[in-house]
Amino acid sequence: MSLNVAALRQQFPILSREIDGKPLIYLDNAATTQKPQAVLDAIIDYYTTCNANVHRGAHQLSDEATRRYESARDTVARFINAGAREEVIWTRGTTEAINLVANGLAQLLQAGDEVMVTEMEHHANLVTWQQACKHSGATLKVVPINERGELDETAFESMLNPATRLVAMPHVSNALGTVNPIQTLTAKAKAAGAWVLIDGAQGIAHGDVDVQAIGCDFYAFSGHKLYGPTGIGVLWGRRSVLADWPVWLVGGEMIQEVTYQDATWGELPNRLEAGTPDIAGAIGLAAALDWFMALDQKAIQTHEKALLASAHAQAEEFDGLQIIGTAKNKIGVMSFMLDGAHPADVGFILDRQGIAIRTGDNCAQPLMKKLGIPGTARASFSIYNTMDEVDALFSALRKARKMLA
Known part of the structure; x- marks a missing residue:
């Protein structure tokens, strides 16, 4: 057609x-896509008919806002074929999603561990891992690309070893347009015992993204490059990994129990979502996905x-x-x-x-x-x-x- x-x-x-x-x-469009009227209408409708905080209010507006907000999570889960809705974590964008993982990883790494990235990284998927390695004493390794701007798969495979804790790579290079064979590379990294994070900022709007088929542990993307609003993004993470992942932001909503001396964290997805979220952004992103999936x-x-x-x-x-x-x-x-x-x-x-x-x-x-x-x-x-x-x-x-x- x-x-x-x-x-x-x-x-x-x-x-x-x-x-x-x-x-x-x-x-x-690689910087940000424009927004269809359906997305603009969804955001305006939220603010004009049920603007309220979610999960907190004992009144109808809050109930309506919560239903729309959590329904948006379900929409994202369907769009990327998540194994469970609790694996969808709201963030402000790809950058924050990667930082969430990197800050947790920094608490798990130690001297002698290695993190692999590529020569084609956006700063958001490079500087985050630099900092994680600096704070932990781990080593950052960089996989080269060839003259066409393609990842050197032979080098990638040879650099994997038992010390590799995590591999972070872009689905698509924002600077070159290169589409990486992420499913193949993920399988190799997983066989070496590493976690895998995919920076999906550029890939999410250009092809079917099935996180279960990819086989990665984390997939991060932004709403604004998928016809949705700015300020909203998603970290998808495998539930078995996220359930015990070190928290980064703490505060309201993510708490299970708190005293003046200590606190414990709630269950997914709450434990990784502190504070009042971008409710309108989540609703707008869901509208963008519904619109996009109808095409x-x-x-x-x-x-x-x-x-x-x-x-x-x-x-x-x-x-x-x-x-x-x-x-x-x-x-x-x-x-x-x-x-x-x-x-x-x-x-x-x-x-x-x-x-x-x-x-x-x-x-x-x-x-x-x-x-x-x-x-x-x-x-x-x-x-x-x-x-x-x-x-x-x-x-x-x-x-x-x-x-x-």
Whole structure:
């Protein structure tokens, strides 16, 4: 089936905006996706009909808010095929979800233990493990990538050993678009006795995510890259692991019993969710997932692949443009360099033509240093982008090349 992109676009109010008199062409979806009206309506409806705190109030508004909030947890569990709803832990985003695991791991690690990451990590899945190793005396090991931006699987396997306690890797590289073979790599890491965490920030919106099929212990993602609101995210964790995982944040809701001298923690998911949560964010994320799951997933994937294929084909014919990241298995991210032009200048000129892209190091400074570049310009595509917008990107790049020559 083909995707009716024109009809789809009508559901996103922001896409009717103009920038400096030009129609908005939004190609920064790897940073955040836009929100359909269904998500905006769900958030407004919560605040206008049942705004109250959850799990606490002895009144109807609180009961209604609690039902919607916990129903959102059920929706997430179905979306990722969690083994149990209690395995879905609300966070503020992927970064907080990874920090939750890393802070717990720091209490379990000791000198001689090892944590493995990759050369393509976002800072959120690198600095967290650096800190965990520093606090515990463990060693951080980094798996290399090849010239195409693909993980060196031979090196990955050779670096695994009995000292490996945890492997953390991205489902998809935010800077390169590389899709990692996480199911295969997870199986190898588990065979070595390691826990596995997948940074799913970029992967969650581009393909079926089945945490049980992947076989990992943790999967982290953000709502805002899946057509949901900012400030809400999810840590999925295997119940057998989370049940005894060291707590990070403490306070209200996660307590079982407290005295002036001590406290004990509640059961999952409460024990890892301290304080008043982002209730509207959870409800908005559930609305985004319901909306997304109603679409033809195969048609979405076909459309996104076609957008990337068109962009790559035009880039290969574009004199002076170099694609950064040419993995065989990619999603809709095209990072690039324009000869003689700083990425920030390219981004500025494109913005004046109504085209929104990302420029800079993509929160992956070590990767940029390895590649020997200051950063990239990055166009990232989503389901509401069109082939005409891909063409407009390259028309704008031709103008930028003339202006910066």
